[in-house]
Amino acid sequence: MGRLSEKVAVITGAGRGIGREIALLMAAEGAKVVVNDLGGNTDGTGTGKIADDVVNEIRAAGGEAVSHTESIAEVSGGISLFKTAIDSFGGMDILVNNAGILRDRTLFKMEESDWDAVIAVHLKGHYCCTRPFAQYIRETNRTNCRIINFSSVSGLFGNFGQANYAAAKAGIAGFTRTVAMEMAKYGCTVNTISPGALTRMTIPLREARGEEVVAEDMDAGGPQHIAPVVAWLASEAASTISSQILHVARGQVSIMQQPAILKSYQKQSGTWSLDELDKYIPSLYRAKQSADEAVKAGAMPEFID
Ligand SMILES: NC(=O)c1ccc[n+]([C@@H]2O[C@H](COP(=O)([O-])OP(=O)(O)OC[C@H]3O[C@@H](n4cnc5c(N)ncnc54)[C@H](O)[C@@H]3O)[C@@H](O)[C@H]2O)c1
Numbered sequence: 417m418g419r420l421s422e423k424v425a426v427i428t429g430a431g432r433g434i435g436r437e438i439a440l441l442m443a444a445e446g447a448k449v450v451v452n453d454l455g456g457n458t459d460g461t462g463t464g465k466i467a468d469d470v471v472n473e474i475r476a477a478g479g480e481a482v483s484h485t486e487s488i489a490e491v492s493g494g495i496s497l498f499k500t501a502i503d504s505f506g507g508m509d510i511l512v513n514n515a516g517i518l519r520d521r522t523l524f525k526m527e528e529s530d531w532d533a534v535i536a537v538h539l540k541g542h543y544c545c546t547r548p549f550a551q552y553i554r555e556t557n558r559t560n561c562r563i564i565n566f567s568s569v570s571g572l573f574g575n576f577g578q579a580n581y582a583a584a585k586a587g588i589a590g591f592t593r594t595v596a597m598e599m600a601k602y603g604c605t606v607n608t609i610s611p612g613a614l615t616r617m618t619i620p621l622r623e624a625r626g627e628e629v630v631a632e633d634m635d636a637g638g639p640q641h642i643a644p645v646v647a648w649l650a651s652e653a654a655s656t657i658s659s660q661i662l663h664v665a666r667g668q669v670s671i672m673q674q675p676a677i678l679k680s681y682q683k684q685s686g687t688w689s690l691d692e693l694d695k696y697i698p699s700l701y702r703a704k705q706s707a708d709e710a711v712k713a714g715a716m717p718e719f720i721d
Contacts, residue, residue: 419651421446424505426497428452428488428545429515431466433615434566437643438512439470443479445647448505452484452497452515458616460517460533480505488515489536494544498552510562510650511549513542513588518617520577531580538566538584542591550595553602561604562650565592567661569610572672589661593674596659605658607649610672612665613639637666645669668717679703 420442430439431453443449451471455464467483474481482504486493501508517537519530542565553561570578571585589608596606614622614637619629645664648654661672681696688696 418444418446419653420510420647423447423509423650424450424501424507425510425512425650426450426452426501426508426545426549427512427514428497428541430512431455431464431470433617434611434613434639434642435512435514436470437639438514438646439481440474440477441643441647442510442650443474443481444477445651447510447650449474449479449481450484450497450501450504451481452486452488454485454487456517458518460519460537487537488513488541488545491544491547494541494546495548497545498548502552507558508549508552509558509560510564511545512564512566512646512650513545514566515541516566516617518578518581520581522577523579526580534580535584535587538581539587539591542588546591546595550599550604553599553604557602559603560652560655561599561602562654563592563595563599563604563606564646564649565606565608567592567608567610569612569663572610572661592661593659600658603655605649605654605656607654607658608661609642609646609649610661610663611639611642612663613637613642615639641666670715670717673711678707 423446425442425447427435427439427442427449429435430451435453439449439451451467453467455466456462465485467485471481471483482500484497484500486496488494488497498508515537517534519534521530546563549563552558565588567588568581568585569575571582572589575582592606592608599606614629614634622629642664645662649657661674663670663672679700
């Protein structure tokens with residue numbers, strides 16, 4: 417009996433990279449898997465049948481899987497993905513919103529098409545796939561469901577040359593917090609992953625720095641390191657964990673801070689004068705800097721054998 421037996425899992429962008437590893441592990445843990453991938457290039461152009469290869473791999477290992485090759489950036493693709501799970505396996509329990517593309521450029525050079533394509537696959541893609549699943553959970557009272565979304569340090573910390581991607585990935589963290597509230601009464605958890613892994617998305621960045629990526633690098637930092645945390649979040653063991661951001665990279669698993677008010681001043685009457693703000697906003701900023709230092713110190717990993 418695997419941790420996910422009797423569960424139906426839908427994973428977007430599962431033809432390669434992180435999504436493929438999640439599909440293989442969830443299937444090994446007993447889930448029936450819908451492998452979605454349109455099989456395009458990193459910039460979102462083109463198509464291919466790579467989802468079928470992952471389905472064949474799962475079946476060869478004795479698991480159950482079907483493929484779906486429509487784009488999840490369209491409402492129609494999200495609906496047909498959901499219907500594939502229902503028609504093939506009679507239900508749906510787990511959604512992993514993993515599909516992604518990149519169109520990296522500084523804002524100076526970023527065309528409307530670069531903005532729209534990245535927002536469509538990442539941010540709108542989360543809407544397109546999550547909405548039919550959420551409606552189904554509410555209409556059928558299906559319990560113990562899981563939604564696992566994919567953000568990035570690019571959106572959570574910021575990253576030069578990725579304004580479109582960062583905006584989408586920050587939006588996904590906000591989407592997660594709100595959908596977690598809306599799904600709580602149905603016992604469905606909604607969490608965010610912030611991954612770091614060597615895939616076709618990140619290997620070119622290493623190579624551009626003149627660093628060759630060899631087999632040992634893939635062993636230490638490949639996409640296989642992300643899958644166990646996603647599978648665990650999808651399991652029974654994670655039923656009380658919702659609205660969280662887990663950062664996962666190499667052998668490291670971490671929980672992230674979420675936005676919260678850190679320090680405040682309350683004026684008893686009237687509006688703030690600019691002279692008063694000369695004093696209080698720098699004081700708020702200093703409190704923030706000390707808190708940042710404390711968080712940084714606490715974030716050093718504890719080493720586990
Ligand atoms: N690799 C990292 O270090 C890293 C860091 C931060 C965030 N992420 C996020 O993790 C997720 C997986 O990334 P990866 O590194 O495995 O990338 P990847 O390029 O290897 O895989 C992404 C997959 O998504 C598919 N896809 C793209 N657009 C699609 C669409 N419209 N419909 C269906 N499928 C589509 C692609 O064909 C591809 O197979 C992405 O959301 C990415 O933004 C990755």
